[in-house]
Amino acid sequence: MPLNTIIPISSDGFYHPASESEVISLVKYAYDNNLQIRCRGASHSIARAIYTDPGPGELPVPDKVSEENPPKGPNLNLIFDNLMSLTWIDNEKGIIEVDAGIHLGYDPMDPTGASTLANSLLYQTFLKGWTLSDLGGITHQTVSGFLSTGSAGGTTMYTIEENLLAFRVIDGQGNAEWVEKDSDLFNALGVSLGLLGVIVKVRMQLVPFFNIYGQQITTKTTYEECPIDLFGDGNATKPNYQQYLEKTPYSRMLWWPQKGVDRVVMWQAIRGINPPVFYPAPYEEFADTNLLTQIEQLGASVMFTTLGNNGFLKTWKKLQPSFKAFYNSIKSGILAVLLTVILYIILFPITLFFSIFKGVLWLLFPTIINLLQPLTKDGKAMLFMDYMWRSLPMDNEAGDILMGTEFTELWIPIEKTKEVMNLLKDFFEHDGRKATGTYSTEIYAGKASNFWLSPSYNRDVIRVDVFWYASNEGNPSVKGGFYEQYWELFEKNNIPFRLHWGKFAPSYDYKHWAEYLKSQTPKWDDFLMLRQQRDPKNIFFTDYFKLRFLGEK
Known part of the structure; x- marks a missing residue:
């Protein structure tokens, strides 16, 4: 059956099936014609993990997140915007x-x-x-x-x-x-x-349904100032970090390890009662109004983009999507136009100056981070209580463009928490800016899973998310890239880890890393055997996953 009689391809390059029967027909077409077929969700994963391979002579799928366009070629990429009931x-x-x-x-x-x-x-x-x-x-x-x-x-x-x-x-x-x-x-x-x-x-x-009640504080990492013993064994009045992760219902920590900054932002929440009358006080990751939030994120975008690129022209070009995103976020007609133009004019010479004199921006970096993430004064913790769907996902306010964040995520047995924290601390102190980069590192926990390929299969974990600003120059996953030092730091120090499947993984030494991840994943071979049974013509198995699982295409 010709493909266009099943369902036509849309101008966006996707097929938009509206029923299970249409999905079945598309899968059968791919099977009969030896084509690949993949489905896109919100494009929050690395693009190569989402889409099919491109056709011969077409541009490769980029190694980044939030890629909305499928590759060109005969393969089938689906999006389920008509299947949302x-x-x-x-x-x-x-x-x-x-x-x-x-x-x-x-x-x-x-x-x-x-x-x-x-x-x-x-x-x-x-x-x-x-x-x-x-x-x-x-x-x-x-x-x-x-x-x-x-x-x-x-x-x-x-x-x-x-x-x-x-x-x-x-x-x-x-x-x-x-x-x-x-x-x-x-x-x-x-x-x-x-x-x-x-x-x-x-x-x-x-x-x-439940509400959540929580608080956020920002402190130095030292034993004296942090309410948690981040690097030691803890005591009766101050838990160590593993104890904290295991006893806190919901938590996450952002660690800014740069010299002169060295602080952690600790977010935690519990489930609470649902009273008959409830006036929520939502968690606010940035400023307390949408306008100030967007201005704050635009300023952060300028700083991170400037620090992450060489040359003004490249930096300014990469900032254009941020100005567009800022404009779209205001939603106030002429005000949005005027404000965007004003900020565009103001930030042009500032970006030019710091692109030329980047060392000055590095000197100001601790001060700027202190403005964005000020230390919590006694009794001034941010308190919040809200519907779980709105404040439990604490990063929903962060713009996908203005605060475009990519990362690699290492899942490590939770009993290694103290060892992990001290290894990172020594690494940051010894290697300085090369190790810390310009962004924070997120650290939190994960519950053991029964799912074969879950990075927390059969064990509770501590998770280390090494952030990378999406507009930075270069690819952090290649040989010599920013992430190589982290993956090899943990491997060489015998800290076993698995990787989040939707985030950055090594784009080098594929054979080695496939063997390493196999050694950490008990059901690896069982999964591949089942995969071959259920997909005998490899219509779902792209080159990206062949590299991840087999070490070769």
Whole structure:
């Protein structure tokens, strides 16, 4: 059957199926014609992990996140903006079925415009008194994308895995089936990267809705000033970091290790009661108004882009999307135009000056970070109480362009926490700016998982997210790139780690790193054997994943 009689390709390069039968037809077409087929969610993962390979002679898929355009060529890239429904199976027990394309929350970067707060999973379930057990730092993702890459929030007590009952999946030959919880196939599908088939629906068992109550403080990392013993064994009045991670329901820490800065921003929250009358005080990551928040993020964008690039012309060119994003975020007609033009004029000579005299900007760096992340004074912690869907994802305010953040995420057995913290501390102090870069490092926990390819399979973990500003010059994952020093630091010091599948992984020595990750993943061979059975023509298995799993294309 000709492809255009199944469903036409859209001008954006995607196929937009509106039913399971259309997805099955597209999969069968790929199978019959030896083509690849992949599905895109919110493009929050590395682009090469999302899309098919490009056609012969076409441009390669970029090694970055938030890439909205699929590669050109005959292969099939799908987007599920027409598959976003939520069906209540049992209102009294909180059981639902959702299409794979539904977003957890509102996705401001959705190129189709289909995502809204009203049609999000979290908001629809909130209105009926139900929710998920855990969320990540943002809620832009589609439910299938969040699950398929093994994403998780900062907790050893809860996991979205608790909410999952079954997957509706189409294998590499176009066969559709429901896969129920606690089977081997279910545990293989939980974090399957789209390699075992196309997940089209998920059945979930929700939990009663809860509010969260929390606080955020910013302190120096020293034993005397930090309420946690970050690098030692702790005592009766001050827990060590592992104890803190294990006993705090939800937490995350941003570590700014640069000389003259050296501070941690500690966010923590607990589940609370739902009183009859509730006046929420949401968590605010930036300023307390949208306008000031956007100005603050634009200023940060100018600083990080200037520090991360050589030459004014390159820096200024890379800042243009930030000005556009700032303008779009104001949403106030003529005010947005005037304010953007004014800031454009003001920031032009400032960027020019600091591009030429970058050393001056480095001297000012500690002062600027102190303005952005001031130390908490006694009794002045930021307190918040809010609906879980709004403030548990604490990074939702961060703009995907203005604060474009890419990272590699290492998941390490939680009993290695003290060793990890001291290894990083010594590394930052010894190697200075080369090790710290210009950004923060996020550290938090993860609960053990039953999913075969989850980086927390069978063990609670401490997670180290090494941030990279997206507009920086170069690729941090290549040989000699920024991340090489981290991956090799942990490997050489016998700190076992697994990597988040949607984030940066080594783009060099593929054979070595495939063997290393295999050694850390007990179900590696079982997964690959199952993958071959379910995808005999490799229609889901792109060159990117061949490099990751096999070490070669």
